[in-house]
Amino acid sequence: MATAKDFSNDIRPTWCPGCGDYGIWNALKRALPEAGLEPHTVMMVTGIGCGSKMNDYLHINGLHTLHGRALPVATGYKLAHHDMTVVCVHGDGDGYGMGGNHFLHAVRRNIGLVDIVENNHVYGLTKGQYSPTSRPGFVTKTSPEGTIDRPENSLALALSQGATFVARTFTLDLKHMIAVMVAAMNHRGYALVDVMQPCVSFNRGMDYDWYKDRVYKVDEEGHDPKDRMMAMARAWEFPGEGRIPIGILYQTEDIPTYEEQVPALERGPLWQQPLREDPAKYKALLDELS
């Protein structure tokens, strides 16, 4: 089995000291091997943002794409190389804002990939504008009077579209993070992992203590991850005034993944299929047009 070291490289992250992304980084270095993966058996697809630089700081196959486009790139990748484990890592602005449409369609397709969203409720890399998950009234440079957009509820959105794995975790709880990530990596289909991640530079109102005071583990409160309505009720708790549920809110493995159903993939991964076919088939193409 690989170890965290196998996934490490010598590049020092550019994140601010204290940034919640370090926790996610450490969790990934441990979750990946724990899920039985090696650097060349995973493809980590990221978007653009602070946290999307994740694959620059790992020894792993990586695609660092465009702001908001991690999911379609990952979908194309998965379809062409479906025995690779595909893990997306990106920010809330990236995944839920710019990438919202890809998010919703990835969910309903149940494409087999892990979608880790580093949710710091702000745009970090562009220096602190409000994000789709920002709390109402959040004062930023693009909302000097406080935001008036109500926050997006991404877990509820995923559930509403029949997501097969919906989870949340918190960057200060390494064990919890690892457990949730490993479960996601072993899941059949699309797995959403929303990570509560403090941004110490631009979202000081939501610091580690703020989160610590609010998070609670759903599995310690009799939650049934097979009950979609219960999951929805938990999802609606946050964003909100009260507590923040973490853990696996919902999971089912009864739904086939998208890639399981694509006829072309029955003969094996696309990337390994020969480019030339049985010569007899070619004539038929011309006959169709004759």
Next chain:
Amino acid sequence: MATAKDFSNDIRPTWCPGCGDYGIWNALKRALPEAGLEPHTVMMVTGIGCGSKMNDYLHINGLHTLHGRALPVATGYKLAHHDMTVVCVHGDGDGYGMGGNHFLHAVRRNIGLVDIVENNHVYGLTKGQYSPTSRPGFVTKTSPEGTIDRPENSLALALSQGATFVARTFTLDLKHMIAVMVAAMNHRGYALVDVMQPCVSFNRGMDYDWYKDRVYKVDEEGHDPKDRMMAMARAWEFPGEGRIPIGILYQTEDIPTYEEQVPALERGPLWQQPLREDPAKYKALLDELS
């Protein structure tokens, strides 16, 4: 009060004979005046698709935009001219597919506009490819083996994001359509009206009878449109194997609209504000940089 005739022009719709869009057209011509509107007090913003041609066939202020972009155009319009009633009309491919991200963000903003989606569960104008709401297994030119995308549940999506008005109606029930549309036009905030619309050319499996056999009125079955969980449960009924709920699934007017909260609009509609300000204010701009 204006009448249907005031909203009529002499252009003959290009829709196929029997298309469900005719019913929506007729309903609009009656709902608009019934809601107290006149051709110059409404802005009808449409996307691209069969049904999006709606404003070409009405005497009304219209903006016929791009595929998927009706909502942002309408949002900009509303912010600049907020005493105009803004009504979006577009197809399911337009509103829920290409425009999915705008949809989700419009909902959470509660921007004051009516969003009528002509949901024929197919792409009509491009001649019959499956849409995000198409039933599983639907055979089309882009899904010769049947679709493997699970259908989008747009009403559930809207509810998941705190929509303040979520309704569905059916193009064969003119009275129901008019009632729902008028309620939407009078609603405070974003109002989704999903219309079950047969496409007689490219979705023959879902013809008038197919819908008639399935639709039922939620208000006849003790539905409480103030109960979000109940609304969600109804929303999850369709797309699905069973019945199709129609009527107002959820409504609340307790949430302020987006435009009510924009400070700049306190002095009146943007388009009527003078372009020049009190001369004294200008010097301050230079002082800031001095």
Next chain:
Amino acid sequence: MTHTDFVFRIGGEAGQGVESSGAGFATAFTRAGLHVVAVPDYYSRIRGGHNFFSIRVSPEPIYGLIERVDILIALTDETIERHLEAMAEGGIIILDDQSQVSGESIPASVTLLRAPLNEIAEKHGAAVMANTAAVAVAAGLVDFDLDYLKGVVRDNFGSKGEAIVDANLAVLTDAYQWVKEQASFGRTLKPQESPKRIACNGNEAFAMGALTAGCKFVAAYPMTPATSVFEYMCKHAAKWGIATKHAESEIAAINMCIGAAHAGARAMAPTSGGGFDLMTEGLSLAGMTETPLVIYLAQRPGPATGLATRTAQTDLNLAMYAGHGEFPRVIMAPGTPEQAFDCAHRAFNIAEKYQCQVIVLSDQYLASSIFSQDRSAFNVTSPIIDRGKLLSAEEVEATDEYKRYALTEDGVSPRALPGSSPKTVYLATGNEHREDGHITEDASLAEAMTLKRNKKLEGIATEMQAPTLYGDPDAELTLVGWGSTCGALVEVVDILNAKGKATRLVHFCDIWPFPANARKILGDKAVIVVEQNVHGQFETLLKQATGITVKGHIHRVDGRPFTVEYILRELEA
């Protein structure tokens, strides 16, 4: 001027079978060894309106659309009104005998043939077969062997069951018989011996090219006039092992293609201008990550939705310059289905050899017009497949400190596919990067990488094919065209040369990098550039790349394709 060609035109409402009849005619004539150019004209609507299909057929080679109509099938009365002016002397208009058209406005030189189309159709089942009856009447008028039409009916309706086939065959026979007793056109159209041909439009040819080039992944969002390329790939996907994804938008489509191509699948995204706009950020990402991609861009008149079902050459500049930042790209604009097929093969090879993006620029006219083409011209069985510096399994094994973006002399770095070995784990990023793929902001590395990427243009330039020279090589008058206008221009050149006005055509298929030898082929004489846009987009590029003098140009911007006559008229003006 005597001519040996015939032009049939079928007009009616959308939904009346104009399209299927037109295509069926084209197939039948092609099977009879005749040359065919068949051009549809549709409104952006599903039913109603006025659509028509012009089928030009000739025992001699033909290449383009002309305006004259010999036999008009008027499925609606409006058809007569709209096309009367185009009727040839001695032309015949076929209409249903129940039509209320008085015939008063019909000149003496044109015959109005009132045929019992509906009657025959209804006799055998349903009025929807009136178009079948009309086609048989048209065939009978020129004494065309009915067996060819019967064959097409069998093929087209075969999947709908024996009963439907039989009914249509009966309609054909009755209508043919009827006309034989009633009327005939002055000339006849006989089958002839000839090399085997296929009848296909540009989209089918391009898609067949992509399929046989080993394209394994297609993501798209339907958009006229590119949709049928996608649909062709979907139709063949299961059997050929191609993953096709009808994506949620063109943005998703291009990014899915990037993912798939990065994995190692030959990937393609077909679209039109508006969809291409949405793909341009992704295009830029592909440029930065050096991901091979083929984009099929079928033009239609814009801006915005414009004329959705019509034709234009207005997106050359878009294809050339869209996508932010600077990276090499390739543009080809095939002039015929045969060239489209060929471009597909070349596009996938060039994309992989230079790890770049190839845009094949088509338009609605080429995309949906049917041309008879020599079957032998389509090398489906053994096209060259060149994946460039893609590392083989053995090469990967022999690798040591793999660098995906190694600075090389030609700018092309050896490419290992992720997952192929623990030795070739790497990052690809849209940020500026080091040779190993990781992010850098170092000034000299940034400069080196920028130059590396753009250096690839030099290699690509060696792949570009010279423009085709046609007509009198020493002629004073040179017409220059690109893309789909080729056919009409060839005929213009023939006509002028036949008239004694020495003319030549220089036609560009490969457009960017601008073919180095173009300047020599063009020579020093001033030229006239013919294209379907207002701004003279190709003209600007031509002047810039060659410094040649352009003494005039012919533009058509109403969404309709160039006809031979249109160009001749403009040349005279």
Next chain:
Amino acid sequence: MTHTDFVFRIGGEAGQGVESSGAGFATAFTRAGLHVVAVPDYYSRIRGGHNFFSIRVSPEPIYGLIERVDILIALTDETIERHLEAMAEGGIIILDDQSQVSGESIPASVTLLRAPLNEIAEKHGAAVMANTAAVAVAAGLVDFDLDYLKGVVRDNFGSKGEAIVDANLAVLTDAYQWVKEQASFGRTLKPQESPKRIACNGNEAFAMGALTAGCKFVAAYPMTPATSVFEYMCKHAAKWGIATKHAESEIAAINMCIGAAHAGARAMAPTSGGGFDLMTEGLSLAGMTETPLVIYLAQRPGPATGLATRTAQTDLNLAMYAGHGEFPRVIMAPGTPEQAFDCAHRAFNIAEKYQCQVIVLSDQYLASSIFSQDRSAFNVTSPIIDRGKLLSAEEVEATDEYKRYALTEDGVSPRALPGSSPKTVYLATGNEHREDGHITEDASLAEAMTLKRNKKLEGIATEMQAPTLYGDPDAELTLVGWGSTCGALVEVVDILNAKGKATRLVHFCDIWPFPANARKILGDKAVIVVEQNVHGQFETLLKQATGITVKGHIHRVDGRPFTVEYILRELEA
């Protein structure tokens, strides 16, 4: 060569206050009547790394960035390593006296001044004020009046409370006093009488221009280096009655702008290349519906994410040609904040007069470099506001059968705002349309509308300003530049002319439609084009528009701005 200017450079990690110190210095010097050019150099990260700010100041006018550093403030040891090479003879490096830097590698001509920066800062509260101490030390070295820095501290920290202000003031005083007793730079920097100036970067100037031009609606998605234009508008929105919308994407942003502009609000979308890509379909819609729009496109090196915080001139072609279909557009590339301000005013007027889209092309260098500018050059109070053929309430009342897209001689149709009257109810569509706005597919109407829209270019062309001629008008050597490179080029011209090498500069702000009089100003001599891209994008346009001979070019493509020396070196090479 003797010089009267000083270059200060502050280097350190992101988060150490490099940015605020640099900007504060620029303001203080400007208030002292001195000329300032202050240029930041940042990494795309929030903390750590190595950022620096170069502040050039002079009693004489200065315009560009130079490479020499007189006084280096090294907040980190890495700063010394990186900038040692740039140190002038007699230069001084200020560093903290606790630093472990040995000083061995420092040449004798450079002084290492170990100052108790942290000590002083900590004495008054916290180490974060070390940069304040360093600035005071630098000021003390050139005997610059401390009151100016005190004023800046008061303004900048005022909102944070008296205690913080006082602490910083105490740090300033102590550090200044300390250096006075320790060291001094050879020359001194004295305040001088001068016309009132402001210190601002290109983004602030452009945003202030937009604000005072009556821009009422801004929708954007944050993107470096355009973000601060949006943030400026957000900051002033409540007070000035501007609706600003941080949208879900650039696609949403441009389409929101189209909606708002259609309603009658002057609307603007600021972005950078990748965001602009996403806006291009909307741009095309605006072209078709003839909706006035202003887009501010601040360039940075691509493709894709490239070097997100650095500079380039690589998106000229993108601005020129992106968006499918053909429609008129305007491109301006201001060279200074003053020009940026002016362009904003002109852009909104031209957009409304011609119902077209104006793209103002900036770049990271202009966007974020601070220049002292004469206050009088900024006509904030009474700019011309020309809304063109926008119908007044009375005109609307007098209307009869209003046609939004009436075919007129100049291509511009009278524009009524929806809702203004029952008489002016109309449809605007991205499909081809009739004069009344409703959809058409008619061929001749389609042609007429295409020509109408593009006809507007002729009117627009009359609005384009000639390029600026600077230096010796009869010089043999002509440098041509566009956009932000202006300042460096002006100084190059001065230096060469002073050296006796007659040189002139032709600088373009207005780029498209290409200024008609440019050809005359350029004359017949061959030119050298200076720009920050690989492909020579402006050079191509210049040749195409003027036919002029370009005998050479200077490109810089490492993401760093041109310095005066860089251009001089390249000219010599």
